[in-house]
Amino acid sequence: MNSIQSLFHQLPTIASTATAQPRRPWLKLLAGLTATIGVYLGDPAIAADRAAIRVGPVQQSVSIADLELFAETGRLPASLRPYGAFLTRDVRLALSSRLALDPAVSGKLIEDFLLSSEGERLLDVLEMIVADSSSEELAAALRQAAQDPEGLSLFSVLRAYPKNTLTIDGIATITLASQLNLPYWQSQALSSILERELTVKPSDKPIQFAFDPAEPGRHWVRQQTLVLRDYQRDRTIPFDLYWSRYSHGPMVVLSHGFGADRRFLGYLAYHLATHGFTVVALEHPASNVAWLTEITMSAQLGKMNEILPATEFIDRPKDISFLLDQLERVNRSSTMLRGRLNTGQVVVIGHSLGGYTALALAGAELDSQGIRQFCADLGPVGLSPADWLQCTAAELPDQPIKLKDPRIAEVMLFNPVIGRLFSEASLSAIKVPTLVLTGTEDTIAPAVSQQLLPFSQIKAQKYLLTAIGGTHLGVGDPANLNHALMESLLLRERRGQETEALRRLVRGVSLAFVKQATLEAEDYQPFLTSTYAQSLSTDGMKLRLNPDVTPKLSSWLQTVALPMERLVVALPQHSKRQDQLGMGVVGLLSRLPVVMFILPGQLPLLSRQFLWQGRRRKGKWDDRDQRHH
Numbered sequence: 129m130n131s132i133q134s135l136f137h138q139l140p141t142i143a144s145t146a147t148a149q150p151r152r153p154w155l156k157l158l159a160g161l162t163a164t165i166g167v168y169l170g171d172p173a174i175a176a177d178r179a180a181i182r183v184g185p186v187q188q189s190v191s192i193a194d195l196e197l198f199a200e201t202g203r204l205p206a207s208l209r210p211y212g213a214f215l216t217r218d219v220r221l222a223l224s225s226r227l228a229l230d231p232a233v234s235g236k237l238i239e240d241f242l243l244s245s246e247g248e249r250l251l252d253v254l255e256m257i258v259a260d261s262s263s264e265e266l267a268a269a270l271r272q273a274a275q276d277p278e279g280l281s282l283f284s285v286l287r288a289y290p291k292n293t294l295t296i297d298g299i300a301t302i303t304l305a306s307q308l309n310l311p312y313w314q315s316q317a318l319s320s321i322l323e324r325e326l327t328v329k330p331s332d333k334p335i336q337f338a339f340d341p342a343e344p345g346r347h348w349v350r351q352q353t354l355v356l357r358d359y360q361r362d363r364t365i366p367f368d369l370y371w372s373r374y375s376h377g378p379m380v381v382l383s384h385g386f387g388a389d390r391r392f393l394g395y396l397a398y399h400l401a402t403h404g405f406t407v408v409a410l411e412h413p414a415s416n417v418a419w420l421t422e423i424t425m426s427a428q429l430g431k432m433n434e435i436l437p438a439t440e441f442i443d444r445p446k447d448i449s450f451l452l453d454q455l456e457r458v459n460r461s462s463t464m465l466r467g468r469l470n471t472g473q474v475v476v477i478g479h480s481l482g483g484y485t486a487l488a489l490a491g492a493e494l495d496s497q498g499i500r501q502f503c504a505d506l507g508p509v510g511l512s513p514a515d516w517l518q519c520t521a522a523e524l525p526d527q528p529i530k531l532k533d534p535r536i537a538e539v540m541l542f543n544p545v546i547g548r549l550f551s552e553a554s555l556s557a558i559k560v561p562t563l564v565l566t567g568t569e570d571t572i573a574p575a576v577s578q579q580l581l582p583f584s585q586i587k588a589q590k591y592l593l594t595a596i597g598g599t600h601l602g603v604g605d606p607a608n609l610n611h612a613l614m615e616s617l618l619l620r621e622r623r624g625q626e627t628e629a630l631r632r633l634v635r636g637v638s639l640a641f642v643k644q645a646t647l648e649a650e651d652y653q654p655f656l657t658s659t660y661a662q663s664l665s666t667d668g669m670k671l672r673l674n675p676d677v678t679p680k681l682s683s684w685l686q687t688v689a690l691p692m693e694r695l696v697v698a699l700p701q702h703s704k705r706q707d708q709l710g711m712g713v714v715g716l717l718s719r720l721p722v723v724m725f726i727l728p729g730q731l732p733l734l735s736r737q738f739l740w741q742g743r744r745r746k747g748k749w750d751d752r753d754q755r756h757h
Contacts, residue, residue, distance in 0.1 A: 238274040240320040242267050259295040319568045322575075323596050325681040326672040328658035341655050342636035345403035347372035358450050365447055366390065367410035370401035371468050377646045378473040378537055379455075381448055382409040385480025385545075386436060386517060387420040392479060393542075394605045399635045405642060406468050410451055412444045415481060438523040441549075445488040445531040448476065452535055475538040475642050479603060480573060481517065483544020483564075490539045490560050491532040495551040496524050502548040514545045514573035521549060536560060537645050540638060542603045545573050546582040555585040563591040563641055565634070567598025569622070581685055584677055591656060592677065593637060595630050596670040602627040603634050622668070629666045636660065637673065 194205035241247045251263040258266065272288035274280050349370055356365045368390050380400055384392045390409040397407040413419060414437055423435050452471045459469035478486035488494070503519035542565045564586075566579035573579070575594075583592055595602060599621045601609055606624065640655035654660060661673035677685070 235271065235274060236321075238271055242270065243320065261294075265290050319596055321681065321684055322568060322594055322672070323670055325678045326592075326594055326658075326674050328662065328672075328674075330659065330662070335654075335659055337654060337660070338651075340636070341639045341652065342399075342632045344399060347374060347402050347404050349398055349401040351398075351401075356451060356454050358447075361443065361446065361450075363413050363443065363447065365410055365413060365451060367408050367451065368394075368397070369465075370397050370407040370409075371465065372401060372404060374404055375401075375406045375468040376404050377470065378405070378475050378642060379470045380405050380407045380475045380477060380642060381451070382407065383444070383448065383476060383478035383482030383485045384409075384411065384416065385478075385482050385543075386415050387417055388479070388604075389417045389608070391608045392604050393477065394608060395631065396477070396605075396634060396638060400639060400642065403639055406470065408451065408455070410447060412440065412447050412485075414440045414443060436517065436520045438520050441484070441488075441494060441521045441524060442529055442531065444481070444485040445533070448485065448489060449531075449533045452533070472535055473537045473645060474533075474535050475540065475645065476536055477540040477542070477638065478544065479542040480514075480600070481545050483541035484518075484546060484549055486536075486539040486541055487544070487546065487550065487555075487558070487562075488531040489533045489536045490558050490562065492550045492554045492558055493531075494521060494524065494529055494549060495554060496521070496526050496529075498551055499548050512572065512574050512577070514547055514578050517545055518547045518549050538562070538641065540641060541565065541579075542634070543567060543570055543573050543579070543600050545578060547573075547578050550582065552585045555582055556587045558586055558588045561589040561591075561641075561644065562586055563593060563637070565593040565595065565598075565603065567595045567600065567602060569597055570600045572600040576685065580677065584682055584685065590675065591637075591641070592672075592674045593633070593661065594672040594674070596672065597622070597668050598627075598630055602630050626668055629664050629669050629671065633661060633664045633671050636664075 189207070191205070191207050194207050197203060197205060198208060242251070251266055254266045255261055255263055266289075268290055269285055269288040273284040276284040276288075278284070349372055352369050354367055354369060356367070357363075358365065380397075382390070382393050382397055384390060390411045393409065397409050401407050411418075420435070452474060455469045456471040458465055459467065459471060476486040476489055478484070499518060500522045503522045538561045540563045544564065564579055564583045566575040566583075568575050570578075580592075583590065601621050606627075609623070636655050637660075640652035643649055643652040644656075656673065658673050661671045665671045
């Protein structure tokens with residue numbers, strides 16, 4: 129304990145001579161976080177003109193006027209020189225950034241956010257950071273700052289804080305670092321809006337459904353694990369095949385998310401098979417759990433940069449097309465499976481990165497230039513893991529990549545990673561029926577940027593399945609989820625009984641959606657309605673099903689979500705010095721955003737920085753050869 133205290137006593141000296149202390153990089157980071165958060169929540173203009181930053185027993189005063197001078201001019205006053213290593217051009221850009229909100233909606237936006245569970249969590253964290261503060265004072269500051277005619281900014285919060293003095297606890301800023309996921313915040317802020325706009329008023333007379341599509345069917349299911357080898361692409365593709373003696377209708381293919389496996393939606397595969405469908409759940413060899421485990425356990429540091437090869441955005445759809453080609457031959461030649469593998473009419477169901485895979489097969493073309501532009505200036509804080517996931521695709525060549533497979537008849541996307549992977553024109557080109565599931569508490573692929581905005585650009589027949597309170601892994605098979613992952617500080621996941629209503633809805637809606645490609649379509653149409661979805665809602669999970677977003681909601685997405693994303697891009701950039709940090713607590717936080725992975729059994733939860741390095745040399749892209757894995 130004495131050694132720790134002595135380190136805190138040395139902090140001001142270490143911060144001002146950072147380059148001379150290469151063995152204490154975590155102290156530099158802590159000083160930077162302290163200074164930055166102190167700037168974020170500094171003293172109001174109404175009385176005090178200084179903010180006290182406290183790190184352990186050490187406390188130092190910072191002038192608000194000096195901070196404003198730095199933000200406006202870039203000049204570094206004497207009082208800020210101890211923090212000079214951290215007050216970079218990018219921090220200055222963050223300080224001067226403003227979120228332009230429509231005055232007519234800004235108050236409601238903040239109010240909805242403060243009333244949400246995430247708003248309460250943020251206020252709890254801020255109370256730890258701002259010593260002697262209360263949640264009421266902090267909430268009042270946010271409400272008042274949102275009304276600033278010049279827009280919501282960091283300094284508008286400073287001016288709105290209703291106390292004369294303010295003390296920032298530097299140690300508590302570490303806690304705040306795990307909350308800086310602004311795309312997720314905006315999804316939370318819209319939760320109550322989604323509930324109002326997507327809820328359909330129930331009829332006075334309750335509707336009685338003729339049967340329950342979430343219940344198992346009457347067919348006895350056979351299951352077999354097989355392996356295919358694609359020698360041309362050097363890929364080995366294992367898959368589970370589910371079928372019954374009386375299989376009929378389209379074939380269903382399940383595509384898992386990054387770091388998962390073919391059993392992530394095992395309960396759904398079995399359910400559809402009991403109703404007579406042949407289901408194939410495959411694994412993508414360079415983005416499944418086996419690949420992830422090998423990479424993260426590897427002692428080769430260079431290999432960590434290849435945690436998700438850019439080529440996987442091409443190979444994943446090709447895995448399914450290759451699978452269909454091989455199963456077409458089996459359907460003709462196998463005595464046991466002949467006539468049961470309808471490879472000419474296929475429904476693809478994808479979760480997370482599997483959602484991208486399904487869209488690519490449905491005809492949406494990757495927008496390489498758009499991805500590159502979006503990812504070129506991203507910083508590590510304030511972005512969701514899905515943003516970083518899609519940025520590995522920025523290394524792909526500019527020429528159009530044709531991945532569309534004409535055998536795909538329908539696609540279902542569960543918590544998909546879409547974001548900027550496709551342009552509006554590309555999404556408009558999709559012709560097959562599409563169902564998108566989104567969850568408002570998804571920390572990996574936040575609803576607004578990853579699903580709601582892309583969904584509004586799809587012109588084909590479509591359905592939006594919204595789980596208000598749903599998380600990223602809520603649709604997963606509980607038997608296939610890592611319990612340690614569910615308890616992670618940086619990943620908020622509902623589990624067990626909390627998500628049972630959602631999985632029941634997924635079973636019923638998936639069956640009804642696949643049945644639309646059969647002669648029984650009309651019988652199952654009632655289960656593709658808001659009435660059915662809302663009937664399965666619980667207090668903690670409100671479920672909605674709509675054919676489109678309302679004009680009012682669409683307006684909110686454009687006027688609130690997009691400006692907030694622009695603010696996110698303006699946050700501080702990644703420091704090259706942080707690349708050398710270890711993987712301790714502070715080292716982990718320095719490597720935000722982290723990607724949370726689905727690992728089986730008791731395998732330890734691994735989290736690793738998932739950074740697209742923006743590989744450029746003198747303004748040009750690194751044209752190194754792409755490898756297939």
